[in-house]
Structure formats: C-alpha cells, structure tokens
Amino acid sequence: MIDSSWLTEFPDMSRRDLLAIRQTLDGAYRTFSRAYGESIENFFNPLLHFLVWFENLLLQTPWWLVLAAIVGLVYAATRSWKLCAGVLASFLAIGYFGMWEDTMRTLSIITVCTILSICIGIPIGILMARSDRARSIITPLLDIMQTMPAFVYLIPVVMLLGIGRIPGVIAVVIYAIPPVIRLTNLGIRLVNKETLEAATAYGATPTQRLFGVQIPLAMPTIMAGINQTIMMALAMVVVASMIGVKGLGQPVLKSITNQYFTLGLLNGLAIVALAIIFDRVSQSYAKRAQKHLEGTENG
Amino acid sequence: MDNNRETLIEIEGLYQIFGPKAEDVLPKVKAGASKEEVLAETGHTIGLQDINLSVKRGEIFVIMGLSGSGKSTLIRHFNRLIDPTAGKIKVDGENIMELSPKDLITFRRHKMAMVFQHFGLMPHRCVLDNVGYGLLIKGEKRAEWKPKAVSWLETVGLAGYEDQYPSQLSGGQQQRVGLARALCTDAEILLMDEAFSALDPLIRSEMQEQLMELQENLQKTIIFITHDLDEALRLGDRIAVLKDGKLVQVGTPVDIVLKPADDYVRAFAKDVNRARALTVQTIMTPDTTQLKGTTAKDVRASFPQDKDHAFVFNNEVYQGVLTKQKLDQLQDDDLLSDALIHVEPVRRTNLLQKVIPLSLNTRFDLPVVNKKGELKGRLEASKLADVLSP
Numbered sequence: 001m002i003d004s005s006w007l008t009e010f011p012d013m014s015r016r017d018l019l020a021i022r023q024t025l026d027g028a029y030r031t032f033s034r035a036y037g038e039s040i041e042n043f044f045n046p047l048l049h050f051l052v053w054f055e056n057l058l059l060q061t062p063w064w065l066v067l068a069a070i071v072g073l074v075y076a077a078t079r080s081w082k083l084c085a086g087v088l089a090s091f092l093a094i095g096y097f098g099m100w101e102d103t104m105r106t107l108s109i110i111t112v113c114t115i116l117s118i119c120i121g122i123p124i125g126i127l128m129a130r131s132d133r134a135r136s137i138i139t140p141l142l143d144i145m146q147t148m149p150a151f152v153y154l155i156p157v158v159m160l161l162g163i164g165r166i167p168g169v170i171a172v173v174i175y176a177i178p179p180v181i182r183l184t185n186l187g188i189r190l191v192n193k194e195t196l197e198a199a200t201a202y203g204a205t206p207t208q209r210l211f212g213v214q215i216p217l218a219m220p221t222i223m224a225g226i227n228q229t230i231m232m233a234l235a236m237v238v239v240a241s242m243i244g245v246k247g248l249g250q251p252v253l254k255s256i257t258n259q260y261f262t263l264g265l266l267n268g269l270a271i272v273a274l275a276i277i278f279d280r281v282s283q284s285y286a287k288r289a290q291k292h293l294e295g296t297e298n299g
Numbered sequence: 300m301d302n303n304r305e306t307l308i309e310i311e312g313l314y315q316i317f318g319p320k321a322e323d324v325l326p327k328v329k330a331g332a333s334k335e336e337v338l339a340e341t342g343h344t345i346g347l348q349d350i351n352l353s354v355k356r357g358e359i360f361v362i363m364g365l366s367g368s369g370k371s372t373l374i375r376h377f378n379r380l381i382d383p384t385a386g387k388i389k390v391d392g393e394n395i396m397e398l399s400p401k402d403l404i405t406f407r408r409h410k411m412a413m414v415f416q417h418f419g420l421m422p423h424r425c426v427l428d429n430v431g432y433g434l435l436i437k438g439e440k441r442a443e444w445k446p447k448a449v450s451w452l453e454t455v456g457l458a459g460y461e462d463q464y465p466s467q468l469s470g471g472q473q474q475r476v477g478l479a480r481a482l483c484t485d486a487e488i489l490l491m492d493e494a495f496s497a498l499d500p501l502i503r504s505e506m507q508e509q510l511m512e513l514q515e516n517l518q519k520t521i522i523f524i525t526h527d528l529d530e531a532l533r534l535g536d537r538i539a540v541l542k543d544g545k546l547v548q549v550g551t552p553v554d555i556v557l558k559p560a561d562d563y564v565r566a567f568a569k570d571v572n573r574a575r576a577l578t579v580q581t582i583m584t585p586d587t588t589q590l591k592g593t594t595a596k597d598v599r600a601s602f603p604q605d606k607d608h609a610f611v612f613n614n615e616v617y618q619g620v621l622t623k624q625k626l627d628q629l630q631d632d633d634l635l636s637d638a639l640i641h642v643e644p645v646r647r648t649n650l651l652q653k654v655i656p657l658s659l660n661t662r663f664d665l666p667v668v669n670k671k672g673e674l675k676g677r678l679e680a681s682k683l684a685d686v687l688s689p
Contacts (some may be wrong), residue, residue, distance in 0.1 A: 045584050046592075192419075194416070194417050194418075194419040195419050195420070195421060195422070197375075197413075197415070197419060197421030198413065198415055198420070198421075199421075199432075199436075200380060200407070200433075200438060201378055201380060201407060201408065201411070201412075201413040201490070202387075202412065202413070202432055202480075202484065203404045203405070203406075203407035203408030203409075203433070203436060204404075204436045204438070205404060205436075208436050212421075212436070213421065216423045217422065217423060251364040278423065284395055
C-alpha cells in the first residue's frame with residue numbers, strides 16, 4: 001500500500017536529520033568561538049576600556065558636578081531654560097529615589113552605543129544612497145536586524161564573548177542602528193535634484209557634493225534617524241541587562257522575577273525620563289541648527 | 300546680429316535614448332523608426348534624435364519647445380550633466396565627450412555656468428556664499444572672491460542681501476542670486492534652463508530686460524531654454540525649435556515668425572503678438588554710417604550716396620536727421636543744427652510696440668543706439684510694416 005500520511009501531516013524532515021544539522025552548526029560555531037573568541041575579545045578591548053573609563057568618570061565625579069555638566073550641555077545645545085529646568089528636576093528626582101548610580105551606568109552605555117551607531121551607521125547609509133546594489137543588499141539585512149527577536153542574536157554574541165558590557169553594547173548597537181542607516185540613505189536620496197545638479201554644473205567633485213551639499217541638506221532627516229536610534233537603544237537597556245549590562249535594566253529584571261511592582265515602576269520611569277530628555281534635547285538642537293532650511297521647498 | 304562670428308559650440312549627430320540597452324536600439328532609431336515604434340518594440344524612449352546645431356560666440360541661442368520636447372535634456376548635454384547615447388559635442392573645437400572625469404570638472408569650473416528653473420540654490424548657505432559658490436569650489440579663499448560676489452549682487456540689484464538665506468528671498472530675488480552666481484564665475488558660456496519660467500509675468504519681463512542689458516556689456520554666449528515663444532523671440536539672436544526630440548527649425552526670430560518651416564512652428568508663430576515679442580534688434584539694419592561735425596562742409600563728403608537722409612553725431616552724441624535735400628541747400632559754413640530734424644533714437648532692446656508710434660511720426664528711418672549712445676543701425680519703416688503684417 002502507498003503511504004498517504006503526507007496528505008494529513010506535513011512531510012517534515014526526520015528528527016534525526018534536524019538534530020544532525022543543529023549539532024553540526026552549533027559545533028562549528030563553538031569551534032569558531034573557541035578559536036577566535038579571544039582575538040575578537042582583544043579587538044573589542046579598546047572599546048571596553050573606553051566604556052569602563054567613561055562609566056567611572058560619571059560615577060566618581062561628585063554628583064553635583066555631573067549634574068551641572070549635563071545641564072550645561074543641554075543649555076549649549078538647545079538654549080532653552082525651560083528644558084534645562086526639566087532636566088534638572090528629573091535628575092534630582094532620580095537621585096533622590098536612589099537610582100543615581102544605575103542611571104549613570106545606563107547613561108554611559110547609551111552614549112557609547114549612540115556614538116558607535118552614528119560612526120558606523122552614517123557611512124553605511126551614505127554607501128546605500130550612492131549605490132542601488134548596496135541598497136538592495138543592506139535593506140533586507142536591516143529588516144532582519146529590526147525584526148529578529150533580540151534574544152536570538154544575544155545567543156551567538158554571548159557564546160562568542162561571554163556576558164558583560166561588550167556583548168551588551170553589540171546587542172544594543174545591532175538593535176538600534178537601522179534607523180540611522182535608513183534615514184541617512186533616505187535623506188541623501190531626497191536632496192533636491194536641481195541643487196545637486198547645480199553643484200555638479202559648477203564643477204564640484206563627488207567629495208564636494210557629498211560634504212558640501214548632500215550631507216548638510218540631508219541633516220534634518222539624519223538627525224531624525226539619530227533620535228530614533230537613541231530611543232531604540234534605551235528600549236534595549238532592559239534586554240541587555242539579561243547578559244550582565246549594569247544599569248537601570250537590572251533592577252527592572254529583578255522586579256519581574258520577584259514581583260516588586262514599585263521598584264520596577266520607579267526604574268522604568270527613570271528610563272522614560274532619560275528617553276524624553278535625549279529626545280527633546282536632540283530634536284531642539286537639530287531644529288536650531290537647521291533653522292534657515294525651513295520653507296525652502298517653495299519654488 | 301552679424302552672421303560672421305566664429306562658431307563656439309558645435310553639436311553633431313546627437314542621440315539620447317533612455318533605457319537599459321540604449322546602444323542596441325540606436326541603429327533602429329538611426330534607420331528612422333518612430334518614437335512610438337521604438338517604445339512598443341524595445342521599451343526605450345527616444346529623448347533626442349539627430350541634433351545638429353552650432354552656436355556662435357557672443358550670441359543668445361534660444362532652444363524652444365513644449366514640455367517633453369527634450370529641451371531640458373538637450374541643455375544638460377552642453378556640460379555633460381547627461382551623457383548622450385551617440386554624438387559629438389565640441390566647445391572651442393574640443394570634443395568634450397573625450398574629457399576625463401578630472402578634465403570635465405575643470406571644464407565645468409572654467410567654461411560654463413548654469414542657471415536653473417527652480418534656482419538650484421544651496422539653502423544652507425547665505426546669499427553671498429551662493430553667489431561665490433563657483434569660486435568656492437575651485438578652492439579660492441572667501442576673502443579673495445568676496446568683493447567680486449558683492450559687486451555682482453549689486454549688479455543684479457540685491458545689494459545688502461549678502462547675509463540672508465535663500466529661503467528669505469522671493470522667487471525673483473532667488474533667481475537674481477542664481478544669475479549672479481553664474482556671472483561670478485566669469486565663464487564664457489551661460490546655460491539658462493527655463494531660467495525665468497517659474498517667475499510671475501511682471502518679474503519675468505523685468506528679468507528679461509536685465510539679462511539683455513547685461514548682455515549688451517558682457518557679450519557672453521548664452522544658451523537659453525524656454526517653452527514661451529514670446530520670450531524666445533524677445534531674447535534670441537537665433538532660435539532652435541525642438542519637437543519630440545528633433546530640431547524642426549533653426550533661425551532668427553524674424554525667420555521663425557515670417558518663414559515658419561512647418562505647420563508646428565506656424566501654429567506657434569500664429570498666436571504671437573509680434574509687436575510685443577520682437578525687439579528692434581531683430582529687424583534693424585546694421586549700419587554705422589554717421590555724419591560727424593557741426594557745419595555742412597564737415598559732412599558733405601561723407602554723406603551716403605544711396606540714402607536720402609542720414610544721422611548726424613557731434614562729439615559722439617546723436618543730434619538728429621539730415622536730409623540730402625536740406626544739405627544741398629546749405630552753404631559750406633552754415634551750421635547743421637538749424638537744418639536737423641529731430642527723430643527720437645531707439646534702443647536695440649526696445650520692443651517693437653514701443654517704436655511703432657515713433658516710426659509713424661516720421662518719414663525717416665529711426666536711429667538705433669546702444670546704452671552709451673553709439674549708433675548701431677537703422678530701423679526702416681518698411682521692415683517694421685513687413686514684420687507686423689500677418
């Protein structure tokens with residue numbers, strides 16, 4: 001008799017074959033991480049040093065000096081006393097509720113992740129804008145990075161580098177970098193064609209076009225991308241705490257396992273406060289820097 | 300203008316076909332396949348076909364056509380913003396299709412400047428930096444080109460706007476900045492892509508006037524694109540009419556109006572208000588014969604044989620018209636001033652409508668002078684009548 005069970009059940013791969021595939025892949029990766037784990041770790045060492053240095057700087061400086069520096073930076077970027085007052089109040093509340101140290105740790109890792117994302121993301125975005133082929137390769141990768149559950153790519157990172165700050169940074173950057181890449185690409189592609197043609201017609205070299213026309217005119221869009229990247233990095237703080245990144249994420253994680261509602265809420269609110277501060281400051285800085293670009297779209 | 304100027308730009312056998320395999324489609328187009336056939340069979344669009352034209356040094360060459368006729372595509376070939384599928388583009392005898400990328404940049408920096416329909420200004424740079432942009436990217440220091448940029452801004456009537464940003468200016472002012480930017484590079488050739496089309500009618504006619512006044516002093520070679528025949532007739536020394544990517548007619552404004560090559564041009568020319576579209580320049584007879592002096596003796600020898608009247612100048616200033624008849628009645632020592640008939644001089648850039656009443660008021664030719672008052676030619680009433688009768 002002919003076997004017709006495939007009509008009712010999906011003709012899947014045998015369990016043994018699947019196991020074999022898993023074992024081969026896992027084995028291969030394990031061998032790879034044993035062989036290269038250390039050199040990759042060494043490669044990231046300077047980054048780790050910087051991270052530790054920056055974190056210590058924020059933690060060991062007296063709190064009022066850090067606070068003064070932050071408020072000073074906010075004023076320099078936005079020229080708004082209202083925003084400065086808001087920032088001051090939020091940080092005082094955070095400190096009063098005993099979350100100062102965790103907040104400083106989170107602040108340092110977010111800052112490092114954002115700088116890293118910008119340094120890597122903008123050149124990739126430029127590459128995407130200049131070549132359609134690059135765009136067709138990078139776009140699906142970005143889709144994967146944004147939709148793949150964060151826990152899945154935590155696994156190979158942890159296998160390779162163990163738990164700690166560096167794998168945390170890598171996970172956060174992977175999660176947070178797509179917006180800045182996408183919006184850099186979009187911004188450059190949206191630059192007024194005639195303006196670019198004018199630059200070409202007057203004899204601008206490709207480099208002069210990029211730095212003199214395309215990037216300055218794409219800046220509002222790029223800034224929106226950076227803003228999104230910061231927001232996503234903050235959202236990733238709790239997940240990253242699962243692999244040993246210290247900061248506001250860890251108390252949240254602790255609250256989930258022990259059902260401490262108030263502790264969770266307070267730390268959650270601190271993350272929200274950081275997010276709002278980053279968002280408002282970066283947006284109003286962008287707005288101030290791009291003031292004269294307003295209303296240029298009319299013919 | 301005079302026809303014996305030397306050729307500056309020459310375009311030979313230019314084809315532009317849009318599509319992924321343009322080279323493969325080219326033989327078919329050269330064999331004479333129509334636009335529709337090519338599109339149906341190969342999916343390629345013909346942008347320009349078999350364009351041959353030459354532009355003379357110092358003339359305003361207008362390329363006119365409706366939207367889709369390929370005029371904006373054509374002007375972008377002059378500085379290779381677009382590369383043709385086939386054909387030669389020669390500037391000053393040099394085939395610019397053979398330039399290396401580096402030489403092409405040098406060529407663009409020194410030979411040509413361009414003015415765009417929507418201005419193409421840099422919104423993140425102030426007006427002064429926009430005007431000096433062509434010099435800035437050559438690597439010249441701001442302090443070196445600043446006085447020049449300021450003086451060009453003054454010339455186009457925007458003194459004091461140096462530190463504004465383009466978004467703070469009106470459309471007309473923005474295009475003046477565009478014009479100043481082009482003039483500031485000292486390029487010999489000016490490409491103007493529908494430069495005045497985005498402006499409202501009053502500003503447009505102001506700008507046309509300004510361009511012609513500037514041209515009188517600068518004598519640049521200007522390629523001007525427009526869809527407006529009135530504008531073409533007003534500005535052009537010669538006009539090329541483009542239809543569906545093909546040149547239909549190349550000629551002087553008077554040729555286009557009076558001797559249209561086919562029904563397409565005729566349809567265009569029919570609706571033109573000739574008195575408002577043509578300038579004195581298009582129908583004047585170039586002639587610089589003038590009588591110089593104050594007494595009859597001074598001018599008797601130089602009076603033209605074939606004319607019954609001539610224009611009298613004294614110390615480079617126009618005095619009036621002297622007839623042969625009057626001169627014959629005068630004694631050698633008689634002053635001319637009593638015998639002169641006052642006839643208003645006109646400018647080359649005047650529209651015909653402005654000179655019609657002047658011409659009707661006198662039975663003599665009108666003297667045509669330039670800004671400095673030098674005689675450039677004569678305007679004959681019969682020519683005026685010819686051009687105005689449909």
